Amino acid sequence: MIFAKIDFINLLPFYVYIKKNLPSSRQKQIIEYKKSYPSKINKKFKKRQIDGAFISSIKSKNCTCSDIGIIAQNEVLSVLALKGEYQKDFQSDTSNVLAQILNINGEIIIGDKALIYYFQNKESNDFKDLAALWNKEYKLPFVFARLCFNKYDETFLKTSEKFVQYKVKIPQYILKKYAKRSGLSSKQILFYLEKITYSINHKEKLALKKFFILAKENNGNF
Template sequence: MIFAKIDYINLLPFYIFIKKNLKSSRVKAIINYKKSYPSLINKQFKRRQIDAAFISSVASRGEKSLDLGIVAKDQVLSVLLIPGEYEKDIESSTSNVLAKVLNLEGKIIIGDKALIHYYKSENKEFIDLAQAWTKKYNMPFVFARLCYNSHEKLLKNLSKKFIQNKVKIPQYILKKYSQRSGISTNNILKYLERIDYKISVKEKKSLKLFLKLSKNISYKEAK
């Protein structure tokens, strides 16, 4: 199975869980990670070049998916809009469209680079898009969900176990990501407290609304 890996801090608990809990060497052998960023992974998934991945919500319409995703209850810190002239983030699909849905103009930045901007930049004039959605609709926002082209049974079992278990991130991995990003290990842990992964009733309602509002906005362009 080819599983596309988005190497952002927000999915760190999931990949640690997979590595720790796949005890069978045979199962480990069939999971091959293919690293990339969300917008490219969406294209690869649609072309059936990969078997499973966290697919941007706006691109997940009509795909086979599980109740596991990347969810923000309120302020998320890693999806920001700097007010001004519109400029999409080439790594993003959902966030570019979300800005349009919220009628917000500016430069969009996502993932670890947005997190770095939040902690490091002197320019604090930005809008947290997850927080903006929550303020307007009083619902969490689902940025991505786990979709699959094959290996449904394996992925269902892994997803269920992941939701049921709290993942502890080893210090050496935290330090690695801290050195890479320049963000302290403490701030990485605080950031991860803002991320949920279970897609329940309220999250599904929010996702349905977002897909309805974004129906006529092409995530491939979002110009």
């Protein structure tokens, strides 16, 4: 099984849990096989070049997906619109459509670079948090991505499903590694991860349905 890895901080708990709980060393290597950013992984998944990945919600509608995702109940900190003219983030699919739905102008930035921008500028009014705006408008969480499969590995799927039942403790050496790479502190990373949930339940499914309807109205075919 080929699993694509989005190496953003918001999936750090998932990868820590999977590597710790998969039963064999061979299986533990599958999540390291292909690393990329969301929009590129979406294309590879559609071409069936990878077997499983977290797929952007906007591209996941007709996919075989689990009830695991990347979710913000309110603000997310890592999907922002900066002041200025509208400019897509080439790494994203879902966030660009979300900005259109919310009628937001500005430069869209996602992932770790958005998180860094937030902590450096959180006292300013130079950005808008798209998940917070969605929640304010529709009183729903926002699902940014879903864990989807072209081909199942039963052990991997069962281990993934158990992930949402636990609060994952990230080892200090891994936190320090990500802190050094990103320029954030370990405290900032942990603060951010408190904003992210992973279980797609009733409200999250309602949010997905609402997003798909609005996306079709605003963006046509996707």
